[in-house]
Amino acid sequence: MFYVYIIKSLIEKYKYKGLTNNVERRFKEHNEGKNKTTRPYKPFELIHTKEFNTRKEARTYEKFLKSSEGRELIKTTIDNI
Secondary structure, eight states: OEEEEEEEESSSSOEEEEEESOHHHHHHHHHTTOSTTTGGGOSEEEEEEEEESSHHHHHHHHHHHHSHHHHHHHHHTGGGO
């Protein structure tokens, strides 16, 4: 299984969208500062995950979330949860 996830910084206005096969491990890596891109924004909370059968499907959804339409979807639905 593959997962697309969104994490939100608890100290800055910053969201990161990513793809992994192990959400728990990846979330822990972000909070431990092991990712250069997200290190300055830690700690994080996990705000969204979606499961896919193939990496290709997950990558397509991740790309969508990073598009202007996807960012708007996040703003109007996921941020309001």
